[in-house]
Amino acid sequence: MTTPFLEIHDVSMTFRTAKRVVHALVDVDLAVGRGETLVLVGESGSGKSTLGEIVLGTLQPTGGGVVLDGRTLKPTRTKAERRRIQLVQQNPMTSLNPRQTIASSVGLPIRVHRLQPKGLVATRVEALLASVGISSEHLRRFPAVLSGGQRQRVALARALAAEPDLIVLDEPTSALDVSVQARVLELLDREQRQRGLTYIFITHDLGVARSVGTQIAVLYRGRIVEVGPAVAVFARPRHWYTVLLLSSVPVVSAAEARARPTWPSAAPAGAIDQSEGGCAFRGRCPRAIAVCNSITPPLVATDMHAVACHNPNQDVIAWPAA
């Protein structure tokens, strides 16, 4: 990755409610090259969707900013900037307007951004839908008649209609069956190659993360705890939260089960207190040491692989070839 296409610079997001202050994101620094896929993994509440919204521009960060193709994006984005970054959401049942025909939904970005002369919009819509495997008989139909997998492909066609450079995919296959998921992932991969698209792929499924990602960033309570090339993060997970995630994945082969790390269940020896500051993961960490209570570990990089841990895992995992 020589010149990053999208840079996320020290992004922080703090929500204030009457009762409390929530630090949804703290100093998140990430970059992704053109044509690559950056996967954001983490559990619910880790801030991955918030980060997606900030990239998309639907949410203003309280600190830091987003740089696209060398240009800092201002809080109010221009129409052209909005076109360049599109979104595919998790729930295909609610992301399409039920009162709009499929052709009308997919045609909307083309009309809004005047990407085709009026007479050619219909042809373009048909071609886009054909490329995601939706036949022209569905053009005049409403989303209700489509299956979940078909709707998700329509949502992807709609995102592609804007001719974007980057797509934020927020759990795009979580609501789908595995056989349907495989087809949508295949399609995403093909479109990425053909159009040189950059993806920010948000998922909680590590198997999916492994099969789509070039870069993986692991979020825990609003902070990046580990980031690096997918190969490195899976083979040498250094943060204990990454190890915990990998040890929790239910796998389908005995070979994967043997390779998968086992979570050390022994509780840390009295090193933990509940004071403010320190590492957010220390209460669940099997290798927490005294310093974890007081100092939040900084993200330290060796090669391309960075980890925020005072006492990182050193074991290497030999995954079986799939």
Added chain:
Amino acid sequence: MNRSPLLQVEDLSLTFRTVDGPSRVLDGISFTVDAGERLALVGESGCGKSATVRTILGLNNPRTAFETGAIRFAGQPLLENGGRAVEKLRGERIALIVQDPVASLNPMFTIGNQMDAIIRRKGLARSASAARRIAREALAAVSISDPERLLSAYPHQISGGQAQRVIIASALLGNPELLLADEPGTALDVTVQAQTLRLMEDLAARSGTAILLITHNLGVVREFADRVCVMYAGQIVESASVADLFSSPLHPYTRALLDAVPRLGEGSRLKAIDGSVPNLTEAPSGCRFRTRCPSAMPHCAQPAPRTDVGNKHEVACWLFADRRDTQRAQP
């Protein structure tokens, strides 16, 4: 070892009356669950896994759902007399856990209040203080560190993982013989899901409760169950011990499904299954997978014979029709 099974489902079919005509959502399924056993029904949306659970519990609307075949629980027939028999078993000898633990709790009442109702309904305690004590112990058994605080909390004040523990603890109160678990923990994070399964496993082992696990996740099946039935469009296409199914899957659908699961290893290539699940009002005759099957043959339009290839590994597919009773090396 010739005990009769705890739950026996025999040639069960379920047809719904719909505006488009009859929809046969279960097409002659048979399986058994022995006491203390963990059986998984696995398959994708619309394969009939949840319909099976609802039918066992007698929750189908008798005006639109028609059942044939037999379900026996501890020898007692459940489908006869309009399913009256199961009413006495529900919640006592047969318990249910559904997917979303938070939605399973009533937001208007405290956890303590809800557990109290369950404990008294099951007749485990007469007084409020005795019920409270049982609830406290049940929560402690699912590793809740401060049961008293949790009992005074409302559902919105606890985490998804805690809600899941409350649901498991409540379901297993009074040691039911059978627990029906419909996608437990699917709505939760992978770390919590792993905990949930371990907890269910521990508790069920302690109380000798058998579990019928409904899931779409083959990884969960492999890690949790003793035996597994793979369902497709209302039919059981393959059933085997978990070890046999994952080491030598036979049915083309089982194999395709396994190929579609993303792996953690390198160079993972996912294979999608061509086509889509048929509309069950116009389901194909014979094997319902034949319209998508790469190995389909003309006689797949006839019902596929169930072949036991050894070690109770049964496959409903014409490809294996000539392998009946052939010996196979034990793993």
